[in-house]
Structure formats: structure tokens, C-alpha cells
Amino acid sequence: MNPIKLWCFDLGDTIMQEETEVKDDCATTLEAQLFPGMKDALQKLKQRGCTLALVADTRPGTYRNVLTQHGLYDLFSAFAISEELQTSKPDRRMFEHVLQQLRVKPQEAVMCGNNLERDIAGAKALGMTTVWFHWNERYATLPATELEVADFTVHSAQEFLELEQRLRQPTD
Numbered sequence: 001m002n003p004i005k006l007w008c009f010d011l012g013d014t015i016m017q018e019e020t021e022v023k024d025d026c027a028t029t030l031e032a033q034l035f036p037g038m039k040d041a042l043q044k045l046k047q048r049g050c051t052l053a054l055v056a057d058t059r060p061g062t063y064r065n066v067l068t069q070h071g072l073y074d075l076f077s078a079f080a081i082s083e084e085l086q087t088s089k090p091d092r093r094m095f096e097h098v099l100q101q102l103r104v105k106p107q108e109a110v111m112c113g114n115n116l117e118r119d120i121a122g123a124k125a126l127g128m129t130t131v132w133f134h135w136n137e138r139y140a141t142l143p144a145t146e147l148e149v150a151d152f153t154v155h156s157a158q159e160f161l162e163l164e165q166r167l168r169q170p171t172d
Helices: 038-047 060-069 092-102 116-124 157-168
Strands: 006-009 029-031 052-056 076-081 109-113 129-133 152-154
Touching: 006 092, 029 060, 038 052, 038 157, 052 060, 052 092, 060 076, 076 092, 092 109, 092 116, 109 116, 116 129, 129 157, 152 157
Parallel strands: 006 052, 006 109, 052 076, 109 129, 129 152
Antiparallel strands: none
């Protein structure tokens, strides 16, 4: 595996808990709670020198509001937001947007998300490593295609941090 230069994250049901969203009349999320440990996990990644990007199917105000609410917005170096790019995952342009902006090859990036079809298959089609955050049963939990088979699966922020540490270790 190539050295990891970029960690990409989805927002809904990856960083924030969708069922806690408080929305305005235009369906923009004003605030939401994070999954336990995710604020700490993202801060630790940044402290370790990792570059972070958000690749999310969401409204522009939603990601700004939620990340700012929790003091996380400035941790991210690039954003690929579906409504801003006028496309959505698994469209390769969502992933390519941050890869090109940060000059990172797909093989040097990891996509972390909760949706096998959108997050995992979309990233794997480009050659990115994938981590499936299996927090709940909101979306399909069985891969429908080979591209939907995640490279790694985690069930908690702690499991994710342990995985990140293993992936940072040089391989023989």
C-alpha cells in the first residue's frame, strides 16, 4: 500500500449522526451531534500531520454549520460538496475534485464513509483505499458489487484510530 497522503470523509452518518439533525425550512442542517469519538479522532489525525478532505452529498450550509458547530471546519484542507459541484457520489468527479486540488494520487488517498454504493464503490473505482464506517443499518450493509466491498470496516471512532495507526506503520 502506498503511503497515505489524504484522508477523505463523508459527513452524514460518518462524522455526524443524521438522526440528530436540526434543519431549517430549506432543509439545510443548522446543527447536529457527532458520533462518539469522531471529533477527537479528526483532531488526532490532524495533529499527526494528516491532510483531511470532506467528500459529501450535502447542502453547502449543512457542512459549514455542523463542522463549525464542533470546531472542526478548519481541520479540512479541501471540500467536494455535491450541491456545489452539481453531481453526487459515486460520480468520480466528487473524489477527483479533492484529489486534484490537493495534488494527491488516488492510490495515496483513503475514503471513509457509511454508504457502500456511494462512498466505497465510488472511491474504489478510482483506486482509493476505503474504510466503511458501519455505525448503523440505515443503508445497505451487504455489498451488491465487488466495488462495494470495503478494504476495511470500523464500528467506532476508537477502531478507526487503531486502523489509522496500523496503516501508518511501514510494511516490509
